[in-house]
Amino acid sequence: MTDNVYGFHNTDLGHAVEGRISSQTSNVLKRGLDLFGAVCGLLLLAPLFTILAIAIKLTSKGPVLFKQDRHGLGGRTFKAYKFRSMYVDQCDQSGVRQTVKNDPRITPIGRFLRRSNFDELPQLFNVLKGEMSLVGPRPHVPGMLANGVKYEQFDPRYQLRHRVKPGITGLAQVNGFRGETRTAHAASMRLYYDLKYIEVRSLFLDVSIIVNTVIQEFFKGKGY
Template sequence: MANKTGTYAAENSHRQVVALAEYVEWRRKLRRKSIVFSTPLIEDQTTRQKLEDFLKRTLDIAGASVGLVLLFPLLAAIAVAIKLTSPGPVFFRQQRIGLNGTLFTILKFRTMHMHMCDTSGVLQTVTDDPRVTRIGRFLRKSNFDELPQLINVLIGEMSLVGPRPHVPRMLAAGVPYEEFDRRYMDRHVVRPGITGLAQVNGCRGETNTELSARMRLEYDLIYIQARSIAVDITVLYQTIIREFFRGNGY
C-alpha cells in the first residue's frame, strides 16, 4: 500500500509529497495511540472491540445530544437565514451509503439554489461553485451546513467520527469508487461520520484525481484499523480547530 501511494506522490508536485508525509505520520501516531490507550486487561480482541464500540456509541449519543441543545440558537438562526435568502426548504436530503452498505437519508442545511441542486451527488461541488447561494458559501466555508447530521448521529445512522458517507456510485478519478479501488467497500464496516481522519488531514472536496481519491480512501482504512475513543477525541478536537474555526470548506 505504501509503495502504491508513494507512486502517486512521486508523479507530481511538492503538495503531493507533503500529503504522503502527513499520511505516514498519522499512521505512526495512530499506531502509538492504539498501543497506549488499548485495554490491556481485556485480552480477547472481540470483547475489547465490543467495549470500544459501546464507548463510541455512548460518546456519539452524549455528543450529539449536548451539541443539539447548545447549538440550537445557531441552528435556528441559520434556518431563518436560509428561508429569507432563497426559496426552498431549509434542509437538503440525500441518499448516502451507511453501515454495511445500507442506504440512509443524510441531513444538511441547504446551501444551493433549488433548481441547481444535484440530489444524486455525482456532480461534486467545486471551488466558487455557481450553484451555491450567498448564505450557502458561509455555511460551507464554516462547515455549519453539516450540523444537522447530529440528528443522524442521534438516531444511529452516523457517528461523530468515521469515514464520510458517500453517495452511491461516487466518482473517483472519473470512475465509480468501487471500480477505482476494490477495497472501497471495506470503509463501510463502521458507521460513517460527520468528520473523519481524512478530513482533518485535508483530504476533502473533489476526488477528481487519482491522488485525492486514493489518499482519502487510505485515511479511511487507517482509521478503521486504529479506531478507538482516543483517536475519535483527537479527530474531534482537530475538526473543531481546523474546520469550524479556520473554515476550510467550500
C-alpha cells in the same frame, strides 16, 4: 495441547473471546460518545440552528434542510441531513456531480455554510438515530466518483470503508482530504485515511479528531 472441535487451541479461544469482549466494550463506549456529543451539540447549537434556518429561508426559496441518500454501515443507504446550501432548482439530488470552488449552484448563505462546515451540523440528528457516528469515513452518495470513475472501480478496497458507521468528520478530513476526489491523488489519499482509521480506531483517536475538526474547520473555515 490439543485442538478443540473448532480448530482453536484453548489459548487461542481465550484470546478470541477476549477480543470480542474488548470490541463490544469499544463499540459501547463509541456509541456513548456519539450520543453525548450529539445531544450536547444540538443543545448548545440550537440558537445557531435557528439563525441559520432563518437566513436560509430569507435568502432563497425552498426547504431549510436537504436530504440525500448516502451509504452507511454495511453499504446500506440512509437519508443524510444537511442545511441546504444550493438553489433548489440547481440541486443535484444524486450528489454525483461534486461541488467545486465558486460553484454557481451555491447560494450566498450556502458559501458561508460550506466554508464553516455548518452545513453538516444537522447530521447530528443522523448520529442520534444511530445511522452515523461523530467520527468515521464520510458518507458517500451511491455512485461516488473518483478520478472520473466509480470509486469501487478506482480501488477495489473501497467497500471496506463500509465496515464502520460513517462520520460527520474523519481522519481524512483532519489531514486535509475533503471535498473533491477528481484527481487520482485526492481519491487515493481519502481512501487511505478512511481505511487507516478503521485499522487503528479508538476512543482516544475519535476525541482527537473531533478536537482537530473544531480547530481546523469550524474556526479556520477550509470548506467551499
